[in-house]
Amino acid sequence: MTEFYVLKLLDRLQGIFRRVGVNYPVLRSILQVKLTMDSRRTPTVLAGQKDAKETAEGSPFRIQWIYLLLGLMLILFVVQDGNYMYSMSITFGILMFMISTTLISDFSSVMLDLRDKNILFSKPVDRRTLNMAKSLHIFIYLLTLTLTVTGPSLIVSLFKQGPAFFFIYAAAVILMDCLILVFTALVYLLILRIFDGEKLKDLINYVQIILSIGIAVGYQLIARLFNVADLTLSYEPAWWQYLIAPVWFASPFELLLGGNRSAGLVVMSVMVLVIPLLLLAVYIRLMPLFERSLQKLSEENAGGRDSGRLARRLSELVCGSREEKLFFRFTWSMMRNEREFKLKVYPTFGLSMVLPFIFIFNILWSGGGLESFRSSSGFLFIYFCALLMMTAVQMLRYSTSYKAAWIYKAIPLPGMSPVYSGMLKALILRLLLPLFIIESVIFLWLFGSRLFPHLLAVLPALLLYSVICFRLLPKSLPFSEEYSAARQKEFTGTAFVQMFILMGLGGLHYVISLIPYGIYIYAPVLVTVNWWFWRISFLRAER
């Protein structure tokens, strides 16, 4: 087993862990095992059909280039002199937005994990240590992620702004990670305490949706803090700023470096230090309770009774062969029941739902009346709801019961293409289409009926995009792999390409909309291309 550097760092802090009642040696060995497992691939049941690239062991700490790129952009904010409130609020706003959405979508399943319990809790491991190990495991990932993002700006700030700035920045980043992790855990704990059984499982998903929407909307408020039109970017204190965490994190900079000693800043600077630590203390105290409440998630209930009639009808409608229908229904019911899938995809669902409106809201805010906006091409923001497909298509390959994938080999299937097409169709009908319909209704209301032909072009474009997402990702049978956060990083490059393609589709639509009546030609063309592309994609998938 590899000796991880992080663990050596932790060794230095073991006194603190002991003081809060954690069994340090046990904590350390659990973490070591967890990190080792993250760096390994679990060969899937179907591994045989793939080429044996199994030797490549991904380290959980590999740098993610996209985040590094984003981190480079942050440099712009930290090199500014003078108005710390503005630049640092924005910096922390971006950071908190990114880190918390990642936490909610990628690590909720780790936080709410029960699989370990039989292995670990039947041994003399107390709840506090177990939960601390789990939290630290997540924290280590969060911190590497944060360090990748803030790394470039941290280094630049050391030279440009001096060591004082550097230290405040570094400390604030760590406190911020702490705050996000503990806050999310406490929200989950509250839900776990109040609700029971099957309702709880659904509720967790709704909480995720609400949380991610809340974060996205809250993030918007930061930019509104300042009178941007006014070139001096003057900072005006207001009561509601106490509610917005990124502003707290900016205040120590202004207080200690900017020389602004207003009472509001002092209060907020104290809040930066006290609130994360206070919440942390509460959390550590409540850890055993959290671990105990988690048990509720494992209780077996009768489960929702779904006669499957809807899925049956839909599959009759959209699928051709018998096998395709079969896998349509299979994917449909798996998506309904697979907790891990829901935990990962629902936050993105929430985000994709609000993102178009956030952009519209932004445009409206920065001047330009509603009337002129109505006639603009702002409706193209509806393309953002396809972000959902990026995550959903990727997540469909994972399952907690991934070992059951042997059935694909055991049943007599003529080929694999009906599996893939059935799966993709189910995904579209269950998630993308409802989302698109909701958005369309609101957009039609916002922009008027002139939007109708455009929406008719957006739909085939989104369908086309779904297949593109499917084609870009390495092929994998639905629910046949075990999820591991470390392996996620392999897909970041693909996600980048997918983003570009989505923007390309939106851009193309924009160009077409400039041509009079162009949309009436474009829409049928898209439908045809769509049909053709689906066809060849799933013929090729045969192999």
Add this chain to the structure above:
Amino acid sequence: MSLVKEPVISISGLWMKYSDKMVLRGIDLEVYPGQIIGYIGPNGAGKSTTVKIMLGLVEGYTGTVQIFGRDISDGNTDYKKRIGYVPEVAELYDSLTAREYLGFIGELYGMKHTEAEDKAKRLMGLLNLEQAYDMRISSYSKGMKQKVLLISSMLHNPDILFLDEPLSGLDANSVMVVKEIFASLAARGKTIFYSSHIMDVVEKISSRIILINGGDIVADGSFAELRERSREGSLEAIFNELTGFDRYRDIAGEFVEVIGEGDSGD
């Protein structure tokens, strides 16, 4: 023997409810050192729940559970150091090698890593798994995994062993070895709490058989005692009788009928 032995496990008035269903209805039980308890009952009778409660994996029960004379609900997990557990499904971290996994489990039980690894290696060797020691567990067969589980449950020399279908997947030779291990451990004063559906094995190795049905203990005694009470020849038959199950012929007949009906295609 001269002294009255203290029970290692003592359960009284144990009730457990899952959502709306009562799983255990007032279990009273005392287990003494050196006993091999065969804990049997139909599917869903509450066997695993009882074991999981004793391991602290399930909470929300009413009644008291004392292990080594201490109530386990006080939050102190030290008693688990003297317990070994083989769960029903082979749950283990299978992306680790056996060396890593067993070393880790040993550490959790408070052993030194090197000591645990060394001991594990010798035990693996005795069960013919020497070559597999540094291979990932995910490449193991079911029987090999079961052996790793068995080793991980006994590595730290526990005083009580909770075993849920411990012989599943093992070949006939290994079964002989493992059964012999259990017998010798019991002779040394260890307690073995064994649940299984394979009646022949339970009949042979248990010194005491406890049958539960619908959350209640319906029989408790040695095999000889049970046989006397029910006048049936085998444990299987006693099991059928005590759980009120006598329709097996009818059900099997109907089952085969249904299989043969029509054609499976639609």
